[in-house]
Amino acid sequence: MLPSELLSHRQNGETIIPKHLKIDDRNLELAIDLITCFEEAVGKTQGELDNQLQEFEGDRPDYRIIRGLAHLLKSSFSTFEVVSPLSPQELRDRVFALSAQSIPSLHATSQTLSTLADKLSQELNREVLPEQIRTGLYADLQENRILTQFDAPAAESLLHRYNLSQVQGIFYRASQMTLNAHRNVPGEYKLLFRYLKLFQLMAYIEGDADHGFTITIDGPTSLFKPSTRYGLAIAKLIPALLHVTKWSLSATLQTRDLFTGKEKIGRFTLNSDCGLVTHYPPGKPYDSMLEASFADRWDSLKTDWVLEREVDLIPIPGSVIIPDFRLVHPDGRSYLLEIVGYWRPEYLQKKFAQARKADCDNLILAISERLNLEKAGVKVSDTTAKIIWFKDKLLPKAVLEVIE
Template identity: 75%
Template sequence: MLPSDLLTHRLNGETIVPKQLAIDDRNLELAAELIACFQESIGNSQGELNEKLQDYEGDSPDYRIKRGLAHLLKGLCEFEVMSPLEPQVLRERVFKVAAQTVPSTFNSQQTLNNLALQLTQELQREVIAEEIRVGLYADLAENKILTSFDTPTPKELLHRYNLSQVQGIFYKASHLTINAHRNVPGQYKLLFRYLKLFQLMAYIEGDAEHGFTITIDGPASLFSPSTRYGLAIAKLIPALLHVTKWSLSATLQFRDFYTNNWKTGRFSLDSECGLVSHYPPGKIYDSMVEASFVNRWEALNTNWVLEREVDLIPIPGSIMIPDFRLVHPDGRIFLLEIVGYWRPEYLQKKFSQVRRANCDNLILAISERLNLEKAGVKLNDCPARIVWFKDKLQPKSVLAILE
């Protein structure tokens, strides 16, 4: 994402409008030139790369755009410390030896040569004096070496820039409401996973048939504005872009540039915004057991329709999203959760959720390979119907419970 000083917004009344770059030939050429600059700098220091970028930026009036694109590209780079030893250890050894001689150009070179011979023997590879000289301060940011670059296409870079400008708006959000309408099965779960991952203070209501309303307290609603929490909200936006139908409205608190007084702004966004997410889409299935079950179910001759992750079970302080929903034309609905993961903490949490949900139409498919007793899990007070399986969950076993 972009730092605050590289964000460009304008006001239209109370509405905040972020800067967007058109995906045209001019901007694509600009992006391509910057990408080439990074590619050519592989093997060079970060300081040398910064000099190149500064020369490219020059006194151009669009320097903030170039600087913003370069900032995003740096996030795709890996800079490493290149030194025969940890620089701090290397400095200690060099300075300890150098302190025993009179300072001079000759003695300095001799010290490096002697230490190069020692390190060649210790490391069992050739170490030259220049390598030690470079390695002395290799841990400084400007001396780190660009070793790899996850090269984007010019179009991908421009999309990332436009998304980052929008994300920056939420740094000062005081209130956020997301309406996730009826969507493709499974997309809700990815969104809720990111809500939990970024530890956002969210209140969720609704159901899979009509959609969900997610209310999030923004960083400016806390006792004091939190940049860290604002970044967490901003990180949620690329995940939201994977949901097919949604709308969002936000209330923002920011200081007026001229008066320094706090002002209220508004911002809205929806699924037709044209922004492109760089987050990978959610996996179709969480495990081979799920994938195999779906394939086998499709071969059954049954009126029960299998849907994936389309229902949410509210639990105090949490939510539970079963793996599948089974719907019959006569209106009967069952939820199916496959429990095949072995970690004790996961099993304890999962069965605690099942008990608190107290859902009378939930089916648990449990792997016989799980050591529930060792994990401290007891099934005698479990309200769900249970199906056991070994390597593969048989659809006929589930169908028997349904019927």
């Protein structure tokens, strides 16, 4: 995504309108030129690449677009690495130690460094050349990192990523977002809900699979204090939303007046006809490292119970539950497993209220002992679900003990 200083939005009344690049010959040529610049910089330092980009930019009026495209190429398609025969910190320590053995000088020259590099090379039995020592001494500085790999995107894909990033940037200061998903296939709902959990968004879901869902998401400026990290999490949801066929959203934003500096309200709407293109794969990611590690441990377990990732929606009045896993036995028995990690008190109350409404006798809640349920006003006894407590990791054996 783009940093705030490279976002280009205008405001018409309360409506926020992001910048949009046309996929035309002019912009495609610009994208190709920048991609070529990166391809030619492979093997060079980031400082050399930055100088090339600055020279390319010159005094062009579209410099913000150039910087935005270059930022995306750096952050999403480039690999920069520290290239040094030894760790730069170790090299500096050894060079400084050798320097301390000499008579102090007011003026450190390149000749002084060459002499020290040659001495250190001798200490290392010439396994490291003096030139390697000189270049590796500060190889960990950002401008000295080497562009070792560049996975060049198609020019059109880069422009689509730029347009998407401009829209994502709007949500950095969202106070609330309401999303309506209209009568899509169940698989699209499942993927969307999994991304909601993956990015740990505080979402309240109402509706059903037959008529559609209304999803209300709290934004970073609605928390006890604004959270840029949470704003980025909302922004990351937008590419996932583009996998859904029919949807619309509206967001309330906290913006700042350019002239007075005062906070003001902004609004933004978007729908499935927006023309944005996602770069997310349509796969089914795990919602957290906790779930991924649990699935890995289950695979190494010797049991007839099969762990399934593809789980049906559990309809409840006015909402839906999507458990993390389903456990199926060859004899027909099955259980649904929901892992409850850290959430704010209001979300925990909502989660356990859903479990009560579901009244599902084959639902298992795995609850982190780190949660302060008492402070959240939650009583585990209020639900018919089976309860498993865990600390840092959920062990498959604990689940087996419950279902057996």
